[in-house]
Amino acid sequence: MKKMQAGKFIYHVAEPGEKTGKTVLLYHGWGGTAGSWQAYAEELAKQGHRAVVPEIAYNDSRNPVANPFEMETVQIYFWKAIIESIEEFGEFREALGVPESDIVLVGSSMGGFIASGIFARYPEIAGLASINGSGAFVLTEQLFRERQDRSPLRKEEAELLNGFDPMQQGAGTGAVLLINGEQDRTVPLEGHAAYYRHLLESRNTGYTDRKIVKGAGHQFTREMEQEVADWLAGIK
Template sequence: MQLKDFPVTLFQPEKGNEKEYTVIIYHGWGGRGQSFYEMAEETAKEGFNTIVPELIYHDTRSPLENPFDKKTMQKYFWETIFKSINEFEAFTRALKLEKKKLILVGSSMGGFIASGIYAAHPEIAGLVCVNGSGSFLFTEKLFRKMDNRDFLSKAELDLFKKYDPIGKVKSNSPVLLIHGDKDTIVPIEGQKYFYDYLLQNDENSRVTFNIHNDVNHKFTSEMVDEVIEWMNQADSSL
């Protein structure tokens, strides 16, 4: 589906099998929406209208020549996340989507995006973050430690605090966090930090954190099955 600003691919369930909620799947850094078409087909078979959006600096939206160059990643990784959060309002208007009927699923960077949108729009029906993080500032500090980079400037700190779900999440919508315990790309500590924060928030008690042993930065078939099972359970309880 080619909208002026938001190219997406839609997957629709068979007539008579439609569920009330729509799933949006966000892919990871340097990836393509196409890599999640198979999963989208599965969620559509379960009855969910499913949308796979193209992300800025990816797919056909000003893609970067070498996204895995370290300097390129450091410059555009968070910019992609923040821009995706910013454009969500216009995105839902363009597709005529009702936020309270949306379940967001994100893998890796897509998990950051989904978590940021969830925090900015507490009416969202549900969140799934796989191998990502909803603790932006905490995770960026981990990234910088891994890369031996300088501390954040005051301007950078202020920018992260503007988007960081930590301190902002005010929702009772169900949340599923999944992470491999051997992840060398996005440290699991960031996901744990977000999980601990959500548990401290009395308004949200429907949080699940599943850790997959001996799994690196990979969205496994077992994780896909886990997500679909969780969505079906969430659909019946929303």
């Protein structure tokens, strides 16, 4: 991958020899790096896609936080990174110089939250693949807090998340693939389940599928990678 910069945006690109597919934006998980996508980005480039990996706020070289997996740090910055990534997408797309209809969003873990939030705001985007993420922000945060024995969401906190929650917005007509590891203990599977129902109920068109990978936990497995690659091949 080649590292690029446009204004405040830092991103990495794997260019195909001949572009026959889409511009695929790959969003990594909390505490991850753009470099974690390198092998997969290069594989997608071989299949004719232009693979773009944005560096995410508070990760990589964009004001990274210290000790990202400490619980207090996660509680402060996890949603901030998601919300800022959603808010800046329009400007980032313009920096890339590609139309919405050429873009497919692929995200893993936190990246799946980001990709789902962007997809809900930009109806012409061609597709969304969320792996071990969630498209039900308020529900998932409520479940996080229950697991951690934390106080419920305050009204103002819920209102903030509702403003970005894909469950509260339209869903476009692009293809959607939601994947969960059956044994994921990090992000509750209920988030994808609720978002899947929302998509089926609110969309008259657009391919929508959800897959549960048996025996898998909270990781982007080789089987999942292949599922996404096969799904991408069907998006025109």
